[in-house]
Amino acid sequence: MFMAKSPMDTLHFACIQIVIALLLFTHAKSTIEGSTSALHPNDAIPSCVAGEKSALLAFRAGLSDPANLLSSWKGDDCCRWKGVYCSNRTGHVVRLDLHGNGQALAGNISSSLLGLHHLRYLDLSHNRFDKVHIPEFIGSINNLRYLDLSGSLFIGRIPPQLGNLSNLRYLNLGYISDTTYSTDITWLSRLTSLEHLDMSGLNLSTLVHWLPSVNMLPTLKVLRVTNCLLKNSPDSLLLSSNDFYGPFPDGIGNMTSIVELDLSDNNLVGMIPSNMKNLCKLESLVSFRNNISGSIAELLHRLPNCSPNKLQDLSLSDNNLTGSLPTTLVEPLRNLNQLDLSDNKLTGHVPVWIGELKQLTNLDLSSKQPGRGHT
Numbered sequence: 563m564f565m566a567k568s569p570m571d572t573l574h575f576a577c578i579q580i581v582i583a584l585l586l587f588t589h590a591k592s593t594i595e596g597s598t599s600a601l602h603p604n605d606a607i608p609s610c611v612a613g614e615k616s617a618l619l620a621f622r623a624g625l626s627d628p629a630n631l632l633s634s635w636k637g638d639d640c641c642r643w644k645g646v647y648c649s650n651r652t653g654h655v656v657r658l659d660l661h662g663n664g665q666a667l668a669g670n671i672s673s674s675l676l677g678l679h680h681l682r683y684l685d686l687s688h689n690r691f692d693k694v695h696i697p698e699f700i701g702s703i704n705n706l707r708y709l710d711l712s713g714s715l716f717i718g719r720i721p722p723q724l725g726n727l728s729n730l731r732y733l734n735l736g737y738i739s740d741t742t743y744s745t746d747i748t749w750l751s752r753l754t755s756l757e758h759l760d761m762s763g764l765n766l767s768t769l770v771h772w773l774p775s776v777n778m779l780p781t782l783k784v785l786r787v788t789n790c791l792l793k794n795s796p797d798s799l800l801l802s803s804n805d806f807y808g809p810f811p812d813g814i815g816n817m818t819s820i821v822e823l824d825l826s827d828n829n830l831v832g833m834i835p836s837n838m839k840n841l842c843k844l845e846s847l848v849s850f851r852n853n854i855s856g857s858i859a860e861l862l863h864r865l866p867n868c869s870p871n872k873l874q875d876l877s878l879s880d881n882n883l884t885g886s887l888p889t890t891l892v893e894p895l896r897n898l899n900q901l902d903l904s905d906n907k908l909t910g911h912v913p914v915w916i917g918e919l920k921q922l923t924n925l926d927l928s929s930k931q932p933g934r935g936h937t
């Protein structure tokens with residue numbers, strides 16, 4: 563529900579339609595449920611709160627806007643400005659969606675944003691803030707539910723102040739820039755309402771234990787930590803002679819709310835932990851380009867085996883899995899629509915049960931190594 567990003571043109575168009583409808587049927591009910599309208603059919607509702615308009619103008623003054631993306635930011639009703647969305651009930655600015663789209667904003671992020679006391683949604687993604695750090699004050703925009711800074715080119719450290727955003731449901735810090743890093747993510751554990759977390763491309767190479775903070779999030783559904791230079795923690799390597807060894811720390815089996823897990827492009831070595839069986843909500847397990855090793859049969863055995871089986875995507879290309887696929891269908895795979903085990907060290911034939919997977923639309927068991935792989 564937090565993923566929807568309706569293009570502004572569509573929204574304005576919808577609003578115009580609604581106004582027409584209201585003109586025709588004075589008692590008609592609005593149909594824009596779930597969205598916040600920039601228009602106020604009822605004139606009694608203030609159109610734009612003066613203090614919030616000044617906050618927006620001060621914010622714009624710090625930006626550099628070579629493509630003139632904010633040319634609509636003039637006139638009294640700030641609720642009609644591009645990217646600004648007001649509550650149709652209170653008139654307060656609740657959403658600021660300034661994601662770049664080929665053309666980008668740059669410059670400085672003014673703390674005047676703090677003047678938007680009702681802001682719940684902030685999207686600054688895909689802009690060009692390549693000379694400034696993520697401002698610490700963003701952690702003080704208390705009402706934020708949604709924060710997207712992906713691809714925004716901010717430099718340097720992720721400010722731990724983000725841990726003050728206790729209402730946050732969605733946090734996207736994916737591929738901000740080559741230089742963004744974090745050496746301590748314990749602040750994450752305070753985001754107890756978080757459902758979606760993307761830290762892909764962040765340099766997390768100095769973290770010894772990366773999972774515990776994430777593991778504290780009781781409602782986390784999506785975790786993407788690809789290309790983060792993640793390593794095995796020392797104790798998981800220590801255990802690697804036992805049965806409990808694993809690239810993913812054992813605690814991953816405690817993330818029972820998780821739906822989507824993407825750990826691709828890290829330096830994780832070993833077998834997945836056996837307690838992953840508990841993850842009954844898991845729909846997608848993606849881990850390209852790690853060094854997951856051990857027998858494929860054992861790995862399949864450790865996948866969630868629940869009723870019903872939710873797993874739809876198992877993508878483990880470019881790892882170090884060995885052995886052959888079992889000759890009979892293992893239940894956890896029954897509802898797969900994507901199976902990618904390419905570029906491992908698998909041997910043997912493609913089993914007949916693959917043909918019985920009714921939902922399967924993508925299958926890749928190929929291998930780049932000549933003379934190996936399936937026949």
Ligand SMILES: *[C@@H]1O[C@H](CO)[C@@H](O)[C@H](O)[C@H]1NC(C)=O
Nearest residue numbers: 592594595596597598650651
């Ligand atoms: C205001 O928005 C809510 C949803 O956020 C919607 O249910 C309601 O009908 C809208 N009211 C008006 C007058 O547009």
Ligand SMILES: *[C@@H]1O[C@H](CO)[C@@H](O)[C@H](O)[C@H]1NC(C)=O
Nearest residue numbers: 623624625626627668669670
């Ligand atoms: C951003 O801040 C720096 C340092 O305060 C200043 O030199 C620069 O001109 C500012 N950029 C804009 C677009 O205002």
Ligand SMILES: *[C@@H]1O[C@H](CO)[C@@H](O)[C@H](O)[C@H]1NC(C)=O
Nearest residue numbers: 701702722723724725726749
């Ligand atoms: C926000 O977080 C920082 C560091 O994590 C902390 O020092 C500060 O007191 C917090 N501020 C508020 C207003 O909670």
Ligand SMILES: *[C@@H]1O[C@H](CO)[C@@H](O)[C@H](O)[C@H]1NC(C)=O
Nearest residue numbers: 740741743765766767768791
């Ligand atoms: C990641 O961060 C570490 C320490 O902060 C640094 O030594 C290393 O060069 C960084 N790696 C990359 C690829 O930026």
Ligand SMILES: *[C@@H]1O[C@H](CO)[C@@H](O)[C@H](O)[C@H]1NC(C)=O
Nearest residue numbers: 774777811812813814815816
């Ligand atoms: C996982 O949960 C169990 C039981 O709730 C707990 O004893 C254990 O410490 C947890 N492990 C981790 C790594 O969080």
Ligand SMILES: *[C@@H]1O[C@H](CO)[C@@H](O)[C@H](O)[C@H]1NC(C)=O
Nearest residue numbers: 793794828829830831852853
């Ligand atoms: C993982 O495997 C690659 C080669 O496939 C190797 O270069 C890399 O060093 C391995 N990483 C670890 C942590 O073993």
Ligand SMILES: *[C@@H]1O[C@H](CO)[C@@H](O)[C@H](O)[C@H]1NC(C)=O
Nearest residue numbers: 831853854855856882883884
């Ligand atoms: C692949 O696994 C084998 C044996 O399990 C091991 O010797 C080898 O180092 C592994 N390769 C990588 C790249 O991890």
